[in-house]
Amino acid sequence: MSSEDTREILPDSPFRHETSSRDAAPQFVLPLVVRIEKAAPPSRTDALETAARAVLEILADERSTGEGEWARAMRDWQDARIRKVVRRARGAEWRKACTLPGITVTGGGADAETDEARAGGAAQVRVFPPVPLDSWPKELAKLQVSGTELDDPEPPAAPDPARPVLWLSPELEMSAGKAMAQAGHGAQLAWLDLSEADRKAWRETGFALSVRTAAPADWRALTARGLPVVRDAGFTEIAPGSCTVVADHPSLRGRAGR
Incomplete structure (x- = not known):
């Protein structure tokens, strides 16, 4: 579920796969842990959307900016390759992970980070x-990475066109964990391209967004619109540079035909 991705916007973007000055910098990773209890696993789409919102929450948190306690780590991470790794936990593993500094984000329309919300799926x-890439806290290092699979009990509804949408490629099959990392990348790319006013407005909505897989007929048009895209260099079964996520935020939609 590790993911290193590229974009073709800036010559030295953290998402490019070409060798750059970012490769010489110390390498960091953003850890995400998804709670998957055997009796009440989340739906796939809810997990993807919650992971994307979690990335946005830490980017916007006051501890991540200025002289905040996380600011140095956030700067070091973004000065190198931008990596995210999703691990899974349940029961005691989850409770131990929650003792470490971080932010818990709850999906499913829940208004609070409660066991009742989790019990409802x-x-x-x-x-x-x-x-650091090679120095994980022990509470996280032992958690499982590979093989996280989740399903949607029913096909997700069509996304609200008034809210941001992260469109996943219909051409690729990804585990839930890999797709969560990709959704996080897409959310971060949208965040980086927004004005401060648009970031503030998005945050005030609780980072409302949707994650959907695009219809094959729509995918080519989406990737041609000049919107932020994640181009993955981490897959081995596809050609490097294949587009995996399009970040379609209302404030960026004037880019069509750019």
Whole structure:
């Protein structure tokens, strides 16, 4: 579920796969942990959307900016390759993970980060300040990475056109964990491209967004609109540079035909 991605916007973007000055910098990773209890696993779409919101929450948190306690780690992470890794936990593992500094985000329309919300099947994702690539806290290092699979009991509804949408490629099959990392990348790219006023307005909505897989007939048009895209360099089964996520935020939609 590790993911290193590229975009073709800036010559030295943290998402490019070409060798750059970012490769020489110390490498960090943003850890995310999804809670998956055997009796009440979240739906796939809820987990993807909650992971994307978790990334936005830590980017916007006052501890991540200025002289905040996480600011140095956030700067070091974004000065190098931008990596995210999703691990899974349940029971005691989840409770131990929650003792570390971080932010827990609850999905499923829940208004509070409660066991009652989780028991109802709402996704819970905890995001932590970046850590060195080879130096994870022990509470997180032992958690499982590979093989996280989740399903949607029913096909997700069509997204609200008035809210941001992260469109996933219909051409790729990804585990839930890999897709969560990709959704986080897409959300971050949208955040980086927004004005401060648009960021503030988005935050005031609780970072409302949707994550959907695009219809094959729509995918080519989406990727041609000049919107922020994640181009993945981490897959081995596809050609490097294949587009995996399009970040379609209302404030960026004037880019069509750019």
